Amino acid sequence: MTLSHCGSQHSLKAAVSSTLEEEAERLSAIYGNKETEKNWQLMDESIKLMTGMCTTASEEEIERALWKCQAGLTGALQTERTRLALSAMDLVQTAACRLREKFEALYDVYLGCF
Numbered sequence: 001m002t003l004s005h006c007g008s009q010h011s012l013k014a015a016v017s018s019t020l021e022e023e024a025e026r027l028s029a030i031y032g033n034k035e036t037e038k039n040w041q042l043m044d045e046s047i048k049l050m051t052g053m054c055t056t057a058s059e060e061e062i063e064r065a066l067w068k069c070q071a072g073l074t075g076a077l078q079t080e081r082t083r084l085a086l087s088a089m090d091l092v093q094t095a096a097c098r099l100r101e102k103f104e105a106l107y108d109v110y111l112g113c114f
Helices: 020-031 037-054 059-068 070-078 082-111
Strands: none
Touching: 020 037, 020 059, 020 070, 037 070, 037 082, 059 070, 059 082, 070 082
């Protein structure tokens, strides 16, 4: 698997009280709620925050977080809401770049959902 955008940087800063795994749990909780414009915006914000957190999180934390938010993130990848889908793709790309070969365990989950 070739990842051509692995050098991109994200300027979002993680909230002091939130870890990547806590944000993954938050994303899953938002996804479990009724679909509304507000919830889509909250999911987008959560995904963007997670993308920024991936730049400093350990590989193990990234991997655990991606497993925790599997339903919410795959739902965002498959949505017709372009902005949300693009944010989700950016998170998957950033995580894949950080995890490299370790991303193979998640490949079917996130890239097989199309």
